[in-house]
Amino acid sequence: MNAFSRLGRQLASYWHQFRTVIAGEYRAIFTDPGVLLILVFALLIYSTLYSLAYGSEVLRNVPIGVVDESRTSSSRMLTDAFDAGPNTVVAYEPTDMKEAERLFFDRKIYGVVYIPEDYERRLLGGSQANVALYVDASYFLMYRQVFQELVTTIGRTGAMVEFQRLIARGADIPQATAVTQPVIYQAENLFNPYLGYGSFVMPAIIIVIIQQTMLIGIGMIGGTWREFGLYRKLCPPGRRRMSTLPIVAGKALVYASVYAVTSLYILDLHYRLFHFPMNGAAGTVAAFMIPYLLACITMGIAVSTLFRYREQSIMLLLWTSIPILMLSGASFPREAIPEWLYALGQVFPSSHGVNAFIRIRSMGASFAEVLPEIRTLWIMTIVYGAMACFGIHRILRREPCERGGEE
Amino acid sequence: MRGYLQDTYDVLCREVRRLVRQPMYWLLLVVLPLVSFAFFAVLFREGVARNIPVAVLDEDRTALSRKAAQMIDETPTVLVAYGIQDMAEGERMMREGRIAAVVQIPEFFEKNILSNRQTTLRAYISGANISVNGLLSKDIQTAVTTFAAGIQIQLLTKQGLTERQAMAQLMPVRFDRHVLFNPYINYGYYLSPSFMPMMLMIFTVMATIFTIGTELKHSTAGEWLATARGSVGAALAGKLLPVLTVLFLMSLVMLCFIFGVVGTPLNGSVWVLVASSLLFVLSYQAIGIFMIAVLSNLRLALSLGGGYSVLAFTFSGLTFPIMAMWPAMRVVSRFFPFTYYTDVFVDQALRGAPVRCSLPDMGCMALFIVLPFLCLPRLRRICTDKKFWGRL
Numbered sequence: 001m002n003a004f005s006r007l008g009r010q011l012a013s014y015w016h017q018f019r020t021v022i023a024g025e026y027r028a029i030f031t032d033p034g035v036l037l038i039l040v041f042a043l044l045i046y047s048t049l050y051s052l053a054y055g056s057e058v059l060r061n062v063p064i065g066v067v068d069e070s071r072t073s074s075s076r077m078l079t080d081a082f083d084a085g086p087n088t089v090v091a092y093e094p095t096d097m098k099e100a101e102r103l104f105f106d107r108k109i110y111g112v113v114y115i116p117e118d119y120e121r122r123l124l125g126g127s128q129a130n131v132a133l134y135v136d137a138s139y140f141l142m143y144r145q146v147f148q149e150l151v152t153t154i155g156r157t158g159a160m161v162e163f164q165r166l167i168a169r170g171a172d173i174p175q176a177t178a179v180t181q182p183v184i185y186q187a188e189n190l191f192n193p194y195l196g197y198g199s200f201v202m203p204a205i206i207i208v209i210i211q212q213t214m215l216i217g218i219g220m221i222g223g224t225w226r227e228f229g230l231y232r233k234l235c236p237p238g239r240r241r242m243s244t245l246p247i248v249a250g251k252a253l254v255y256a257s258v259y260a261v262t263s264l265y266i267l268d269l270h271y272r273l274f275h276f277p278m279n280g281a282a283g284t285v286a287a288f289m290i291p292y293l294l295a296c297i298t299m300g301i302a303v304s305t306l307f308r309y310r311e312q313s314i315m316l317l318l319w320t321s322i323p324i325l326m327l328s329g330a331s332f333p334r335e336a337i338p339e340w341l342y343a344l345g346q347v348f349p350s351s352h353g354v355n356a357f358i359r360i361r362s363m364g365a366s367f368a369e370v371l372p373e374i375r376t377l378w379i380m381t382i383v384y385g386a387m388a389c390f391g392i393h394r395i396l397r398r399e400p401c402e403r404g405g406e407e
Numbered sequence: 408m409r410g411y412l413q414d415t416y417d418v419l420c421r422e423v424r425r426l427v428r429q430p431m432y433w434l435l436l437v438v439l440p441l442v443s444f445a446f447f448a449v450l451f452r453e454g455v456a457r458n459i460p461v462a463v464l465d466e467d468r469t470a471l472s473r474k475a476a477q478m479i480d481e482t483p484t485v486l487v488a489y490g491i492q493d494m495a496e497g498e499r500m501m502r503e504g505r506i507a508a509v510v511q512i513p514e515f516f517e518k519n520i521l522s523n524r525q526t527t528l529r530a531y532i533s534g535a536n537i538s539v540n541g542l543l544s545k546d547i548q549t550a551v552t553t554f555a556a557g558i559q560i561q562l563l564t565k566q567g568l569t570e571r572q573a574m575a576q577l578m579p580v581r582f583d584r585h586v587l588f589n590p591y592i593n594y595g596y597y598l599s600p601s602f603m604p605m606m607l608m609i610f611t612v613m614a615t616i617f618t619i620g621t622e623l624k625h626s627t628a629g630e631w632l633a634t635a636r637g638s639v640g641a642a643l644a645g646k647l648l649p650v651l652t653v654l655f656l657m658s659l660v661m662l663c664f665i666f667g668v669v670g671t672p673l674n675g676s677v678w679v680l681v682a683s684s685l686l687f688v689l690s691y692q693a694i695g696i697f698m699i700a701v702l703s704n705l706r707l708a709l710s711l712g713g714g715y716s717v718l719a720f721t722f723s724g725l726t727f728p729i730m731a732m733w734p735a736m737r738v739v740s741r742f743f744p745f746t747y748y749t750d751v752f753v754d755q756a757l758r759g760a761p762v763r764c765s766l767p768d769m770g771c772m773a774l775f776i777v778l779p780f781l782c783l784p785r786l787r788r789i790c791t792d793k794k795f796w797g798r799l
Contacts, residue, residue, distance in 0.1 A: 105758065182526070311709055
C-alpha cells in the first residue's frame with residue numbers, strides 16, 4: 001500500500017515537472033527573439049533565401065567568344081551552331097587570341113573557340129580540320145555547360161560532314177548513317193531531368209538546416225538554463241532536485257511540436273512553391289521524419305548540457321554547418337571524400353537523413369528501401385537520448401534545488 | 408592625436424588582458440579556425456571522385472557488349488559494380504542508394520554492329536546529385552564514343568581506307584581541349600579557396616560581435632569607454648586591433664593551407680591576395696560592429712550575424728553562378744564581401760588575371776569598412792546609456 005502511494009506520489013511529481021518543463025520551454029522559445037529566430041524562423045528564412053538564389057535552377061546562355069581566322073561559310077556555320085545551342089551564346093567575335101584573353105579576364109566570356117585559317121580548306125579537302133577549345137574550369141557549372149555544348153556541336157558538325165562525304169563517295173543513306181554513327185548514345189537523367197541546381201541541393205540543405213538549428217537553438221536554451229540556474233528555480237516544492245526523465249521528455253516534446261509545424265510547411269507548401277521533386281509516399285516521409293527529428297532533438301539536448309552560457313552554442317556550432325553538409329556526401333561526391341572522414345560523419349543524424357531523404361523525396365524510394373537509414377536514426381535516438389539523460393542528470397546533481405529561492 | 412593614440416593603446420592593453428583570460432577567444436580565433444582549415448584540407452585532399460558504382464544491364468551478352476561495358480568500367484569515375492537482369496532491379500538499386508547509373512546494352516547489339524546497322528546504347532543516370540551526374544555522363548559518353556570510333560575505323564579500313572584516312576573520315580572536325588586554370592578539374596582547387604574563407608569569416612563575425620557584446624551583457628561598456636577617455640573611435644580601434652591582428656595572421660595561415668597543403672595553383676599576385684585577405688577580415692569586422700551596434704543585444708546580434716555570414720557562400724556564385732540567378736538575387740549577391748573576395752581569389756590564384764581585374768573587387772570590400780563610422784554615435788549611446796546593458 002505504502003509502495004503504491006509512493007509510486008503515485010512519484011508519478012504525480014513527474015507529471016508536475018513534465019508540465020512545468022513544457023511550459024517553461026515554450027516560454028523560453030517564444031519570449032526570446034534570439035531563440036525564436038533560430039528554432040522557428042531560421043528554417044523558414046534559410047529555405048526561402050536559398051531556394052530563391054537557386055530559383056532559376058539551370059545555367060543557360062553562357063557567353064563565349066569565337067576567334068574565327070578562317071572567315072568562311074563553313075566556319076560561319078560552326079559559329080552559328082555554337083550560338084544556337086541552349087547553353088552557350090557567342091557574345092563576342094574577337095579578332096585575335098590577345099583580345100579574347102582580355103575579354104576573358106574581364107569576365108565578359110567564359111570560353112574561347114579558335115577556328116584556324118585552314119579550317120574550310122581541310123574540311124573540303126577531306127582531311128581533318130582542327131578547332132581549339134579554351135574552357136574556363138575555375139567555375140564548375142560554367143565549365144560543364146560550355147564544354148558539353150561545344151563538344152556536342154562539333155560532334156554534330158563533324159557527323160554531318162562525314163555523312164556528306166560518304167554519300168558523295170556513293171554510299172546509300174542507311175549505310176552512311178551506320179558508318180557515321182554505329183552506336184547511338186542516349187543518356188537520360190533520372191529524377192531531375194533538367195539537372196536543376198535547386199532540386200539537387202535544396203533537399204540536403206533543408207535536412208542539414210533542421211539539424212543545425214536544433215543543435216544551436218536547443219544549445220542556446222540549455223546554456224540559458226545553466227546561466228540562470230533555471231534547473232533550481234523550476235524545482236517543484238518538496239523535492240531535493242528535479243528528475244531527469246521529465247526534463248528530457250518535456251523538452252523533446254516541445255521541440256518536436258515546433259519542428260513538426262515548420263517542417264510540414266517546408267515539406268509541403270515550400271516544396272510546391274519552388275517546384276522541388278515531391279516523390280515518395282506521405283507515410284514514408286513521415287516514417288522518416290519522426291526518427292530524424294527525434295535523433296536531432298536528443299542529440300541537441302545531449303550537446304546542450306555542455307554549454308554554460310547562452311551564446312556559446314551559436315559561436316561554437318555555427319561553423320560546423322558547412323562541414324556537416326559536405327560530409328553528408330550530397331553535394332560533394334562521397335567517392336571523393338576520404339573513407340575515414342566519411343565514416344566519422346556518420347555520427348550526425350544529418351548524414352543518414354540527407355541520404356534517405358533525397359532517395360525518398362527525389363527518387364521516390366519506398367519505406368523498405370530506406371529501412372537501413374530509418375533503423376539507424378532510431379538507434380541514434382536511443383543512444384543520444386541516453387546521453388541526453390546522462391548529461392541532464394549530471395547537471396542536476398551539481399545544481400540542487402534552492403530552498404526558499406527568489407522569484 | 409597624441410591623446411587619441413594613448414587612449415587606443417590603453418584600450419588595447421585592457422583588451423589583450425581580456426582576450427587572454429577568456430577561453431572563448433582562444434577557441435574562436437585560433438583553435439577552431441585551424442581545425443576547420445585542416446578539415447577542408449583533408450576533405451579535398453583527393454579532389455576528384457573515382458569509382459562511382461554503376462550497374463550494367465547487358466541484354467546482348469556477347470563479346471562486343473562485354474567490350475563496351477569494360478570500356479565504360481575503365482574510365483576513371485565509373486566502377487561497374489553490378490551486372491543486373493532487368494531495369495526494375497536497376498531502379499530498385501538506385502533507390503536504395505547503391506548505384507548512381509544504369510547502362511543498358513540492348514539485344515542484338517553485336518549483330519547490328521557487325522551487319523552495319525545502327526544500334527542504341529542507353530544510360531540512365533541519376534540527376535539527384537548533379538556533380539556525380541556530370542562526372543558519370545562525361546565518362547560514359549567518352550567511353551561510348553571511343554567504342555563507336557573503334558568500330559567505325561574497322562568498317563572504314565574494311566572499305567580500303569588507311570587508318571589515317573579513316574580517322575579523318577570519322578572525325579572531320581577534331582578539337583584540342585584546353586582546360587584553363589584547373590587542368591585536372593580538381594574540386595579541391597576551387598572549393599578550398601571558397602570554404603576556408605567561409606570559416607574565417609564566420610569566426611571573424613562571431614568574435615567581433617562577442618568582444619563588443621560581452622561589454623554590454625556584463626555591463627562593462629562604461630568601463631570600456633572610460634578607458635578610452637570617452638573616445639568611441641579609440642575604444643573601437645583599441646578593441647578591434649588585437650582581434651584583427653590574430654585573424655589576419657589566421658588568414659595567412661589559411662593561404663598556406665590553400666596553396667601549400669591543398670596545392671591550389673597560384674598564378675597571380677600573392678600580394679593582391681594578402682591585401683584582399685586583410686580587407687576581407689576588416690569588412691566582416693565592420694559588419695560585426697554594425698550588427699551589435701544596431702541590435703545592442705549580444706545573442707540577437709550573434710544569431711543575425713551568423714545567419715548573414717552563412718548565406719554568403721550561396722550568393723558568391725562559386726557553385727551556382729551569379730549569372731544564372733534571378734536579377735533580384737544578383738543584386739542581393741553584391742551585399743556580401745565574400746562575393747568579392749572569391750572573385751579576387753579566382754582571378755589571382757586560378758586565372759592569373761592582371762591586377763587591374765581585382766581592384767574593383769577590393770574597392771567594393773573596402774566600402775563595407777564605412778559601416779562602423781556610420782554607427783559610431785549609436786555605439787556611444789549604447790555604451791553610455793545603462794538601459795542597453797545587461798540585456799540578454
